[in-house]
Every structure is written in C-alpha cells, then in structure tokens.
Amino acid sequence: MSSVGMAVADGLVVTKRNLLKIRRVPDVLVFSTLSPIMFVLLFTYIFGSAIPLPGVDYVDFLMAGIFAQTVVFGSSFTGTSLAEDMTKGLIDRFRSLPMARSAVLVGRTFADVGINVVSMVVMVITGLLVGWRINGTVLEALAGFGLLLLFAYSVSWLMALIGLSVRSPEVFNNASFIVIFPITFIANTFVPTNNFPTVLKVVAEWNPISALVQAVRELWGNTSPQLPPPDVWPLQHPVLYSGLWMLGLLLVFVPLSIRKYQRVAAR
Known part of the structure; x- marks a missing residue:
C-alpha cells in the first residue's frame, strides 16, 4: 500500500476511535446541538420581528447564517481534542504505534465532519419546525450543505494548528473563541451589512463567512430580488470566493499542522 493509502487507512481508524469516544461521552454531542437550537429560537422569535427584510422571511434569511456559525464553531473540536490528548499523554502513545504521522490529524478532522453532520440534521429539523424552507432544487440544497461541511473541514486544520500550539484545552477554548x-x-450571518459602520461594512463584505452565507442562501433560494444586490466581488461570486478560501486554508494549514504534530510527537 502506498504511503498516501496508509495515511488514509490509518486516518479512518483514528476517525472511528474519535467517534466512539463521543458515544462514551455524549455530553459533547448534546451541547454542540443545543447551542444552534438556542440560536435559531432566540433570533427567530426575539430579533425576527425587529428585523424586517423585504421579500423574504427572516427565518429563511437567518438559517444559512446559523448553519455557517455552527459548523465553524464545530470545527474547533479538532483543536480542543488535540490539546486534551497532549495533556493526557495520548500523543506519546500514538507515536509508539506503526501508523502514519498525519493519521491523527486526518482522523480528528474527519470526526469533526461527522459531528457537524449530526448538528446540521438537528438544525434542519429545528428550522423546519419554525417555518424555514429551502426553495432551491434538491441538488442545490445538497450543494449548500456540502459547501458548509467543506468550509468547516478546512477551518478545522487551522484549529488543529492552534490546538497543537497551546498548553491546555482551556487556553485553546479562549484562543479559538x-x-x-x-x-x-x-x-451577514444575522443581519444585512448595509447599515454597518463603514469600516465594519468593508470587513464584513470581504469576510469569508459572509461569502459562505451568501452562497448558501443563494443555493437554498433564501434570497429576494427586493434585497439590495451585493456590490463587492466576494458577495457577487460567493461560491468561488469561498472555494478560494477553503483551498488556501488547506494548502497553508495542512502541512503546517502535520509539521507541528511531528515536532510535538518528537519531544
């Protein structure tokens, strides 16, 4: 088997280990799903009536932003778990096994995809109960969910590097927050950016999260021609801009994270 094949196979074994760990500690999954439910209910029923949007229900506008926030926060499980594994000496145990050095990181990031899938299923059910609907085709809906998961996966490699660079899970939680x-x-996760102060508006328009949310809203048909059209390149081409960010994050942080892990494991 090639080295790449061995890394993938070892990574899948570590992925299984991480998912089984969640079954033994279900609190992680419970609280990771309660948070987005709380955000959906709070923003829909408390802020929704105060944020009128022409041509689109606020809950339809909101859901793409809640999904994006949830999967990005979900990507932080990679860093928390790696920081915890280092404090417990688990990295030293992995080092003694005949496995690819990248397998620990591949397995951890793949496991986070599984956690995000569960969170997204819970959010879909919650959204449907409060009136959210997808107005695009089935393929467009799946493309929106796929884009969210891919973006979260790329961010998880940044979180892996941070998790390997700090001394404890508590430090990582503060740093990632x-x-x-x-x-x-x-x-543009919760409100349109039109009324933002000038500096914040520019930051928001070029923020990759805004492009991700805009792309998902368009794929799900949760936009309206009555809303002001975007006038900056990232929001006019949100799928492309999000893809460029995902590619950049992976190209930069995959090798950096693997190199950092090798240094940590060699101590």
Whole structure:
C-alpha cells in the first residue's frame, strides 16, 4: 500500500476511535446541538420581528447564517481534542504505534465532519419546525450543505494548528473563541451589512463567512430580488470566493499542522 493509502487507512481508524469516544461521552454531542437550537429560537422569535427584510422571511434569511456559525464553531473540536490528548499523554502513545504521522490529524478532522453532520440534521429539523424552507432544487440544497461541511473541514486544520500550539484545552477554548466569535458576527450571518459602520461594512463584505452565507442562501433560494444586490466581488461570486478560501486554508494549514504534530510527537 502506498504511503498516501496508509495515511488514509490509518486516518479512518483514528476517525472511528474519535467517534466512539463521543458515544462514551455524549455530553459533547448534546451541547454542540443545543447551542444552534438556542440560536435559531432566540433570533427567530426575539430579533425576527425587529428585523424586517423585504421579500423574504427572516427565518429563511437567518438559517444559512446559523448553519455557517455552527459548523465553524464545530470545527474547533479538532483543536480542543488535540490539546486534551497532549495533556493526557495520548500523543506519546500514538507515536509508539506503526501508523502514519498525519493519521491523527486526518482522523480528528474527519470526526469533526461527522459531528457537524449530526448538528446540521438537528438544525434542519429545528428550522423546519419554525417555518424555514429551502426553495432551491434538491441538488442545490445538497450543494449548500456540502459547501458548509467543506468550509468547516478546512477551518478545522487551522484549529488543529492552534490546538497543537497551546498548553491546555482551556487556553485553546479562549484562543479559538477570540478568533471565531468576531468573524461569525462581523458578517451577514444575522443581519444585512448595509447599515454597518463603514469600516465594519468593508470587513464584513470581504469576510469569508459572509461569502459562505451568501452562497448558501443563494443555493437554498433564501434570497429576494427586493434585497439590495451585493456590490463587492466576494458577495457577487460567493461560491468561488469561498472555494478560494477553503483551498488556501488547506494548502497553508495542512502541512503546517502535520509539521507541528511531528515536532510535538518528537519531544
């Protein structure tokens, strides 16, 4: 078997281990699904009536943003788990096994995709119950979900590097929150950016989260011709802009994370 084949096979074994770990500690999955449910209900029933949008129900506008926020926060499980594994000495045990060095990271990031899929299923059910509907075709709907998962997967490699660089899961949680919270709120996730202050508006328009949300809204048919059309390139070509960010994140942080893991494992 080639080295790439061995890395994939070993990575799938580690993925299974991480998913089985969730079954033994179901609290992780429970709280990762309760948070998006809470956001959907709070924003729909508390803020929805105060945010009128011409031609589209607020819940339809909202759901793409909630999905994007949820999967990006879900990608942080990679960093938390790696930081925890280092404090418990599990990395040393992996080092003694005849396995590809990249398998630990591949398995961890693949497991996060599984967690995000479960969270998305719960969110779909919640959204349908509060009135959200997808107005695109089945293929467009699947493309929207696929884009969300791919974006989250690329972000998980950034989280892997941060998780391998900190001393404890608590430090990682604080560091990742400082990164994720602003980029998911200074965007078009919950409200249009038209009335943002000038500086924040520019940041939001070029924020990759805004492009991701815009792409998903268009694929799901959750937009309206009555809304002001985007006037900046990233939001005019949101799928392409999101794809460029995903490719850039993977090209930069996959090798950096693997190199960092090799240094950590060699200590």
